[in-house]
Each structure stands twice: as structure tokens, then as C-alpha cells.
Amino acid sequence: MKFGVVAFPGSNCDFDTFYAFHDVMKQPTVWLWHKDHSLKDVDCVVLPGGFSYGDYLRSGAIARFSPLMQEVREFAAKGGLVLGICNGFQVLLELGLLPGAMLRNQHLKFLCRFVSIRLENARTRFTHKGRTGQVLRIPIAHFDGNYFAPPEMLEEIEANGQVVFRYADAEGRLTEEANVNGSLHGIAGLTNRMGNVMGMMPHPERASETLLGSADGRVIFESLISRF
Amino acid sequence: MKVRILVSFKDSVLDPQGQTVKNALHTLGYDAIRDVRQGKVFEIDLAGVSRAEAEKIVPEISDKVLANPIIEKFAWQIIEE
Numbered sequence A: 001m002k003f004g005v006v007a008f009p010g011s012n013c014d015f016d017t018f019y020a021f022h023d024v025m026k027q028p029t030v031w032l033w034h035k036d037h038s039l040k041d042v043d044c045v046v047l048p049g050g051f052s053y054g055d056y057l058r059s060g061a062i063a064r065f066s067p068l069m070q071e072v073r074e075f076a077a078k079g080g081l082v083l084g085i086c087n088g089f090q091v092l093l094e095l096g097l098l099p100g101a102m103l104r105n106q107h108l109k110f111l112c113r114f115v116s117i118r119l120e121n122a123r124t125r126f127t128h129k130g131r132t133g134q135v136l137r138i139p140i141a142h143f144d145g146n147y148f149a150p151p152e153m154l155e156e157i158e159a160n161g162q163v164v165f166r167y168a169d170a171e172g173r174l175t176e177e178a179n180v181n182g183s184l185h186g187i188a189g190l191t192n193r194m195g196n197v198m199g200m201m202p203h204p205e206r207a208s209e210t211l212l213g214s215a216d217g218r219v220i221f222e223s224l225i226s227r228f
Numbered sequence B: 001m002k003v004r005i006l007v008s009f010k011d012s013v014l015d016p017q018g019q020t021v022k023n024a025l026h027t028l029g030y031d032a033i034r035d036v037r038q039g040k041v042f043e044i045d046l047a048g049v050s051r052a053e054a055e056k057i058v059p060e061i062s063d064k065v066l067a068n069p070i071i072e073k074f075a076w077q078i079i080e081e
Helices: A014-024 A067-077 A087-095 A151-159 A218-225 B016-027 B051-066
Strands: A003-007 A029-033 A044-047 A081-085 A101-103 A111-119 A135-142 A146-148 A163-168 A187-191 A197-200 B002-009 B039-045 B072-080
Touching (some): A003 A014, A014 A029, A014 A218, A044 A067, A044 A087, A081 A087, A081 A218, A087 A101, A087 A197, A111 A187, A163 A197, B051 B072
Parallel strands (some): A003 A029, A003 A044, A044 A081, A081 A197
Antiparallel strands (some): A101 A146, A111 A135, A111 A163, A163 A187, B002 B039, B002 B072
16 A cells, blocks of 8 residues: 655655554555656545645645646545545645534633544444544644534435544543534544545644554554555 | 625625624614624735636636525625736
8 A cells, every 4th residue: 555645845744654654554655746647556545634825714724736636636536545634634625525613622722632532433444444433632733623514414425424523531532521622512633524634633643653652643654554 | 907896695604703703792782783794805816817707717717616595695806906
């Protein structure tokens, strides 16, 4: 499984993400520069966290116009695997590869901390090594992670089982308190209808080794690597 | 020609920044303030463009780039012919 990590100006989790795939998971991993026109035959494109283009205009709004993102759009349409983490998730929303939008966190704070998320759908290409209902401890670090979708869109996402992660407490209960940024339905991660594109606000690369305080994020990487 | 484009959240979308500004104004005693919505203003200089062309271009760029139609709406006016 060959991974490609996209670097935009302002990405700041790109090296951590590269390290997680290349050094921790021991997978062939290459860099993809936002001005490139080639995806270098990767099997999975990873959009890392950070502040692409300084978050100017809206988070992820400018990155979607990168030459490489036009390739990513075609790659995704053909069923290619795309994972967006944090700012990468925001880019996928702006690009329209995932439904919805991000608002500023409800209490207007930049949140940088460990959270618990509940795995809602373990039948996806990104989560099949986990089990539905499993609670993962993975850090978040964002200002704009308050997920929003109009009612009809939200209903459709839920009906299709596209919600992959929700903010929860350590026991997996979906409480208002656990929904740290005020996301609708506590949504922390979701896939597109086809199930080949996933975005998530928590950073699995920051929870890929016990030394980092948690290795729970590996379930996503292991799912990607192993046969579906 | 110069146009001014105002991008703001749709009425159905909660605006936590506007809420915070409203609360601050209430703290100062401006009790008459019922609601505050915060937005963005773009002033764009268009070269050699007729009014009809502006009416085509401005909504296009607002929908494609300046606003995210899922959460935001826009309004615009010509501020300099």
C-alpha cells in the first residue's frame, strides 16, 4: 500500500503524518507537493493537518484550488482512497468531496487536547479493523471543527451510515459536554457516500505510538493497510 | 468599477462570534441590541467591466470562492462606477 502525504504551504502536521505511515506503519510513503500534477501512483492520498494558506478566507478554502487537488478530485471519483485529517478534512469539505461545512468552535476556543471518540461505523475501508462502539483516545487541535450540515443533508449522511466518529466521553456516551466543539450530532469524522473518502478532526498520527500517550489512531492506519 | 460584497452566515446558521459580540454589548449596557451577526466585507476593483458583466461576475465569484454556500449568503452593491 503506497501512501502520499500532501504538503500545502502552511501544513504543519505533514511530517508527523509522513512519519506515522513511513516509520511507524512501515509503508512506502511519498510526498505530494500541492503544485504537482501527479499523484505518483499512490493507493491512498492523505491530506494532513495545519493551516494551509494561513486559513485565509475560510479553513481549507484556498487549498482546494491547488493543481494537485484537481488530481485528487479525479482520483476520488474513480474510487481512490483519500483521508483528510483536521485541516485536510476542512479542505475535503471545501472541495465538495465530503458533505457539510465547518464553523468556529462553539465556545470560540482553539481546542488542543485529547478527546474520546466513538467508532460509529466499523464497516468502512478506514475502520474495519476496529469495532462499532469502540472508544478511541485521539487528540484534537483546531479552531474550526464545529461540524455543520443543513437538516436534509444531515439526515442523508446519517441514513447512509456515513458518520464514522462522534465525540463521546470515556465510556462512549454521547454527552453535550463531550461534544467539545458543538458539532451537529457530535460528528468528528465522516465518509462520502461511496466510502472511499474520509475526513476526521482528531489527529490519528498524534496517537500512533504509546510513547505519544495513545496508539488508538493506528486502527485507522491498520484498516487502510489490511485487506478490506 | 468597484463593488462591495458582504458575506455573512445564513439565518439558519448559528454565529458564535456574533453572539459573543452581542453579549459584550449587553455587558456595556446596550440592552436594545437584540442580535448581532458578524460577516466579511470584500471590496473588489473590476477593470473595464460593464454593469451587466459585473452582475454576472460578482455572484459567480461569491458562490465559487468568497462564500461557502452551505453556511453563508452574500449581498453586493456597486460603490464606484
